[in-house]
Amino acid sequence: MSIILRFTMWLRRELMRCVGFVLKLLSFNKRCSLPRTLVLIILLSAVSSVIFLYSVMDSSSRVPRANPPVPHIRCQRDPMAAERPIIGSGKRSGEQRLRIAHRALLISESLNSRGGQKIRYFLSSLRIDVKVEVKTKTLPTLANRKSGRFAVIIFENYNSYLDLDNWNRQLIDKYCHDYGVGIIGFVKPPDDSATSFSHFESYFMTFQYNLKLEDYKLRPDSDIWRVTKPGEIWKGPLPSTWTVFHSNHSTYQSLAFSKLSSSFLEFDTGEVLDSSFKYVTAVYDQGQIDGIPKILLGCDLNFWLHSMIVMDALSYLSFGKLELTLDRFIQVDVDDIFVGKVGIRMKTPDVQALLETQQRLQREVEGFRFNLGFSGGFFLSGDDEEDKGDRELLENRNSFRWFSHMFRHEQPHKFDPAYVEHSMMLNKKFAEDHDIQVYGMYAVAPHHSGVFPVYEPLYTSWKSVWGVMVTSTEEYPKLLPSWKRHGFIHKGIMVLPRQTCGLFTTTVFSSDFRGGLTGLDASIQGGEIFQTILTTPMSIFMTHLSNYGNDRLALYMMESVVEFLKCWTNLRLLSLPPLEMGFKYFELYPQDKDPLWTNPCDYSRHLSIWPANRTCDRLPQFLIVGPQKTGTTALYSFLSQHPSIVSNHKSRKTFEEIQFFNTDNYYSGLDWYMASFPSPEKPNMTLLFEKSANYFENEIVPKRVAALLPRAKIIVLVMNPAKRAYSWYQHQRNHKDPTAMNYTFHEVVTANDMSPPKLRTLRSRCLLPGLYAQHLIRWLDFFPPNQIHIVHSDELRNDPINVMHYLQKFLHVHPYMDYSQYLRYDPVKGFFCQVISDKQNKCLGKSKGHTYPPMGPEAEQHLRHFYRKHNMNLSKLLASFNTAVPQWLQTELKEAVLLKN
Numbered sequence: 001m002s003i004i005l006r007f008t009m010w011l012r013r014e015l016m017r018c019v020g021f022v023l024k025l026l027s028f029n030k031r032c033s034l035p036r037t038l039v040l041i042i043l044l045s046a047v048s049s050v051i052f053l054y055s056v057m058d059s060s061s062r063v064p065r066a067n068p069p070v071p072h073i074r075c076q077r078d079p080m081a082a083e084r085p086i087i088g089s090g091k092r093s094g095e096q097r098l099r100i101a102h103r104a105l106l107i108s109e110s111l112n113s114r115g116g117q118k119i120r121y122f123l124s125s126l127r128i129d130v131k132v133e134v135k136t137k138t139l140p141t142l143a144n145r146k147s148g149r150f151a152v153i154i155f156e157n158y159n160s161y162l163d164l165d166n167w168n169r170q171l172i173d174k175y176c177h178d179y180g181v182g183i184i185g186f187v188k189p190p191d192d193s194a195t196s197f198s199h200f201e202s203y204f205m206t207f208q209y210n211l212k213l214e215d216y217k218l219r220p221d222s223d224i225w226r227v228t229k230p231g232e233i234w235k236g237p238l239p240s241t242w243t244v245f246h247s248n249h250s251t252y253q254s255l256a257f258s259k260l261s262s263s264f265l266e267f268d269t270g271e272v273l274d275s276s277f278k279y280v281t282a283v284y285d286q287g288q289i290d291g292i293p294k295i296l297l298g299c300d301l302n303f304w305l306h307s308m309i310v311m312d313a314l315s316y317l318s319f320g321k322l323e324l325t326l327d328r329f330i331q332v333d334v335d336d337i338f339v340g341k342v343g344i345r346m347k348t349p350d351v352q353a354l355l356e357t358q359q360r361l362q363r364e365v366e367g368f369r370f371n372l373g374f375s376g377g378f379f380l381s382g383d384d385e386e387d388k389g390d391r392e393l394l395e396n397r398n399s400f401r402w403f404s405h406m407f408r409h410e411q412p413h414k415f416d417p418a419y420v421e422h423s424m425m426l427n428k429k430f431a432e433d434h435d436i437q438v439y440g441m442y443a444v445a446p447h448h449s450g451v452f453p454v455y456e457p458l459y460t461s462w463k464s465v466w467g468v469m470v471t472s473t474e475e476y477p478k479l480l481p482s483w484k485r486h487g488f489i490h491k492g493i494m495v496l497p498r499q500t501c502g503l504f505t506t507t508v509f510s511s512d513f514r515g516g517l518t519g520l521d522a523s524i525q526g527g528e529i530f531q532t533i534l535t536t537p538m539s540i541f542m543t544h545l546s547n548y549g550n551d552r553l554a555l556y557m558m559e560s561v562v563e564f565l566k567c568w569t570n571l572r573l574l575s576l577p578p579l580e581m582g583f584k585y586f587e588l589y590p591q592d593k594d595p596l597w598t599n600p601c602d603y604s605r606h607l608s609i610w611p612a613n614r615t616c617d618r619l620p621q622f623l624i625v626g627p628q629k630t631g632t633t634a635l636y637s638f639l640s641q642h643p644s645i646v647s648n649h650k651s652r653k654t655f656e657e658i659q660f661f662n663t664d665n666y667y668s669g670l671d672w673y674m675a676s677f678p679s680p681e682k683p684n685m686t687l688l689f690e691k692s693a694n695y696f697e698n699e700i701v702p703k704r705v706a707a708l709l710p711r712a713k714i715i716v717l718v719m720n721p722a723k724r725a726y727s728w729y730q731h732q733r734n735h736k737d738p739t740a741m742n743y744t745f746h747e748v749v750t751a752n753d754m755s756p757p758k759l760r761t762l763r764s765r766c767l768l769p770g771l772y773a774q775h776l777i778r779w780l781d782f783f784p785p786n787q788i789h790i791v792h793s794d795e796l797r798n799d800p801i802n803v804m805h806y807l808q809k810f811l812h813v814h815p816y817m818d819y820s821q822y823l824r825y826d827p828v829k830g831f832f833c834q835v836i837s838d839k840q841n842k843c844l845g846k847s848k849g850h851t852y853p854p855m856g857p858e859a860e861q862h863l864r865h866f867y868r869k870h871n872m873n874l875s876k877l878l879a880s881f882n883t884a885v886p887q888w889l890q891t892e893l894k895e896a897v898l899l900k901n
């Protein structure tokens with residue numbers, strides 16, 4: 001139906017265009033009146049017949065408007081349930097919680113097993129850190145000194161726990177005893193025979209496998225239930241095949257029950273139909289037999305109720321360590337309330353339905369209000385009925401919360417800053433003219449444009465026109481997978497993650513939804529939208545004008561899912577104005593505040609909402625990351641001599657260093673970083689680079705670099721760390737650092753916890769960059785070894801021509817440059833310098849390679865000891881970089897061996 005409607009509208013539009021076009025033609029051809037009259041007659045008769053056709057279709061075959069589905073979910077609302085206290089982990093929480101990390105260990109069947117992946121994604125959506133280990137591999141370290149590394153151990157297949165070899169079994173059991181940690185296991189059949197059983201004598205338990213079941217209910221009185229609210233019965237066949245549990249031992253508390261599927265009975269077993277819930281599908285082993293609490297489930301996470309049971313099991317078995325709040329904040333944005341084609345916009349009854357649903361939702365979701373986004377340019381752009389709908393919205397303007405878009409719903413990234421601001425001002429004027437009280441602290445950009453990847457003028461205009469403090473998007477860090485979406489803060493504006501509810505501008509009627517109304521019901525009843533709210537403390541849903549007229553699917557969906565959540569969960573549904581939502585979000589996830597910039601050119605969706613004049617050609621292909629005092633400036637200047645290698649613009653404050661990834665410059669954003677580089681004339685032939693010598697030891701830098709420049713090559717310089725520390729100390733004295741001036745080098749490196757804070761800080765800054773192995777390992781978490789090149793500083797100082805030879809090979813730079821022609825030893829400077837002419841060299845400034853007294857033997861001895869272990873680790877690590885062990889390290893190693901003997 002909707003296709004016919006759309007086709008008719010298209011035809012009408014096209015005809016109007018043709019009329020305009022022909023009239024234009026005719027007006028130019030004034031001398032030829034006969035053909036003009038003829039064409040006019042033909043045209044008018046064509047138009048009138050099409051209009052006739054359209055009017056017939058309009059009255060007879062257009063989709064009837066008011067037939068929206070009515071929410072039908074009603075729950076038992078067991079009166080006892082309200083009385084029952086939610087216990088969950090509360091009873092068991094205590095000191096033990098402090099001894100375990102916020103992480104789960106998952107033993108999976110294989111590297112990419114489906115069940116394992118599903119559990120992993122589920123845990124990640126709950127933001128639970130998970131270590132995945134394949135069952136055949138050796139177990140990871142379970143405890144660090146006195147703290148447990150895992151709060152719960154999960155077996156994708158519980159049989160893998162039962163089949164563990166003695167050694168590993170003892171390790172796991174001991175860990176569980178020592179830390180009070182429990183096990184969650186999914187019990188899977190060893191084969192697919194319909195009558196197979198396993199009996200475990202020592203556990204007083206029998207598993208019966210491969211049953212087809214139907215209907216499902218939960219034990220009403222278990223202490224485990226927290227999110228889960230028992231009392232309802234899930235009707236109908238259950239997915240997949242099941243394992244059920246048989247035992248009379250008091251350690252087992254049955255958690256869930258089901259019936260044998262009637263079809264299965266008839267065809268497979270021939271058993272007499274038993275309609276009672278006698279099949280136990282989930283069980284809590286209280287640990288009376290082996291001291292380890294366990295929760296076992298007879299099927300994987302494919303059954304929707306298992307998500308809730310697993311959430312409660314995680315919380316219960318971890319003393320609340322892996323517990324998620326019961327509060328669920330929900331925000332529904334109608335984006336954009338006036339933007340929609342004629343024929344699918346809201347009419348007066350739709351507005352009434354919106355108001356009524358809002359009132360009902362307010363009873364279930366504390367503080368609920370629909371947020372209406374508006375682009376004034378589209379007000380009254382429907383047919384008569386729809387324009388009445390627009391007016392009805394304004395009549396009821398104070399019942400809703402209004403937020404702003406661009407006036408004409410244009411994507412900001414396509415316009416210059418002045419226009420972006422102008423468009424927002426027009427929308428503001430529209431709001432003033434129509435007496436709309438706008439909630440200016442929240443705004444949304446059409447098609448996410450400009451929010452991420454950030455278009456700075458959007459943020460600037462938002463702040464200056466509206467005082468925006470919070471927005472939302474689906475695009476950070478990427479659209480998919482949706483459970484990875486996070487928030488961030490940029491230039492004081494909180495960007496919240498938006499969730500997907502499956503309704504889009506095109507979802508006008510229930511038949512447009514994937515699977516029709518049945519599909520929508522499935523999403524509500526345990527499916528996608530239910531799971532989203534279940535696992536996400538804060539859900540912001542974007543819906544559209546077309547979901548509120550027509551079949552009013554948004555109203556149906558929201559009311560139904562709220563009712564379903566009330567039936568099956570103890571979740572507290574709440575809503576807040578967007579600003580408070582923002583504060584709440586970053587209170588829950590303070591670690592999200594920092595943005596993580598990614599490369600827009602690596603993702604087509606991002607590229608499509610990034611200004612056309614931006615180019616990724618202004619991002620570096622390699623970085624010199626330090627550490628300080630290892631010869632980074634010399635290397636920087638040698639590389640800059642190459643015709644195809646171009647460095648960043650110099651900074652007034654930090655000279656040749658940009659210091660983007662390790663300082664507040666990072667918060668200036670991607671535009672700022674790209675503006676630090678020249679636009680290369682021949683991007684394909686040019687390698688851009690930057691050197692910032694503090695990148696190496698900074699914890700956050702490798703992650704940030706990998707996010708933005710995943711293919712960048714990384715250059716690290718190493719030298720004897722004791723000498724590096726001494727050079728750094730002398731550098732500080734040269735710059736008249738008061739602490740360095742007040743203390744000897746020996747005093748600095750031997751400072752301890754009792755020393756004055758400034759001295760301790762200087763000591764850390766002096767010594768920590770020299771822990772090379774520790775820092776390199778962090779870089780290796782984000783970059784493969786073949787992307788990292790180690791330069792030995794001594795070689796750079798003594799034989800830079802060779803170093804430059806290997807570096808050119810590593811960087812694949814063209815043309816090859818014979819540096820023997822461009823570098824020459826300067827006897828006055830005592831270093832290699834750039835050749836300017838036959839007689840003239842250009843050396844680095846006074847601060848590089850200046851003279852100072854040699855290091856005292858006491859400090860040298862102290863540092864040798866301090867760095868010994870780290871140097872040994874470095875020697876092992878260097879093997880992965882295919883580089884020789886330098887002379888100084890060989891000497892250190894020999895001494896270490898001598899001391900050992």
Ligand SMILES: Nc1ncnc2c1ncn2[C@@H]1O[C@H](COP(=O)(O)OS(=O)(=O)O)[C@@H](OP(=O)(O)O)[C@H]1O
Pocket residue numbers: 627628629630631632633634693727728730731796797831832833844847848849850
């Ligand atoms: N060709 C050439 N010219 C000058 N200096 C050279 C050269 N090659 C290596 N070096 C050594 O580089 C040391 C300074 O290192 P950095 O440039 O990394 O220092 S900084 O972190 O940027 O301040 C500097 O350390 P100090 O001698 O302690 O000043 C030099 O030893």
